[in-house]
Amino acid sequence: GAVVSQHPSWVICKSGTSVKIECRSLDFQATTMFWYRQFPKQSLMLMATSNEGSKATYEQGVEKDKFLINHASLTLSTLTVTSAHPEDSSFYICSVPNGGGSTEAFFGQGTRLTVV
Amino acid sequence: RKEVEQDPGPFNVPEGATVAFNCTYSNSASQSFFWYRQDCRKEPKLLMSVYSSGNEDGRFTAQLNRASQYISLLIRDSKLSDSATYLCVVNTAIMIYNQGGKLIFGQGTELSVKP
Numbered sequence: 001g002a003v004v005s006q007h008p009s010w011v012i013c014k015s016g017t018s019v020k021i022e023c024r025s026l027d028f029q030a031t032t033m034f035w036y037r038q039f040p041k042q043s044l045m046l047m048a049t050s051n052e053g054s055k056a057t058y059e060q061g062v063e064k065d066k067f068l069i070n071h072a073s074l075t076l077s078t079l080t081v082t083s084a085h086p087e088d089s090s091f092y093i094c095s096v097p098n099g100g101g102s103t104e105a106f107f108g109q110g111t112r113l114t115v116v
Numbered sequence: 117r118k119e120v121e122q123d124p125g126p127f128n129v130p131e132g133a134t135v136a137f138n139c140t141y142s143n144s145a146s147q148s149f150f151w152y153r154q155d156c157r158k159e160p161k162l163l164m165s166v167y168s169s170g171n172e173d174g175r176f177t178a179q180l181n182r183a184s185q186y187i188s189l190l191i192r193d194s195k196l197s198d199s200a201t202y203l204c205v206v207n208t209a210i211m212i213y214n215q216g217g218k219l220i221f222g223q224g225t226e227l228s229v230k231p
Contacts, residue, residue: 041223043120044203044221046218046219093159093160107161108159110158110159
């Protein structure tokens, strides 16, 4: 079964509105979760590191005021795309490290965001 | 220069063919290496980790050359179900996400296996 649950799997929204994406770790607690974005025919790009109990760490070039991250509990991180624009349309995906020194990371199912 | 570069692809091969994917990385401090598989618009799934000694899992063989900063994946006797995008992934940490390490993805190489 799934280890990481991401919701919704797809969303269409109007330009200017905000969209919240949830990422849940189902099997274990995660103090750290990661958010990626993938444009068509491109690789996954890390946007930010979500830290439980503290502020998220954003990669260079990612606007923290536009992509709000909240790691409310050890099993839930949310990404809110605020004032979405068509150029924000992309595939957003979260991941959770297995922890315990494992080399594996588990990914959510991804969210396809289309801003019209 | 991209941190992780892969063959641009796509690769179109008949069933039963042997396919080789190549990948180079620029950060010599990279410690762990992986091949992930991504089906169309789905999440990446770990195919195999790559070790310095090389490793094999059934029809899949991965090789790592640290001196050349080069990683490869070989698929033998390809199946229709192997059709997907193959992602070369590098981490600067020995243990994934530990000590601030993060996954760096290549752009992926698309494979299409035809009957």
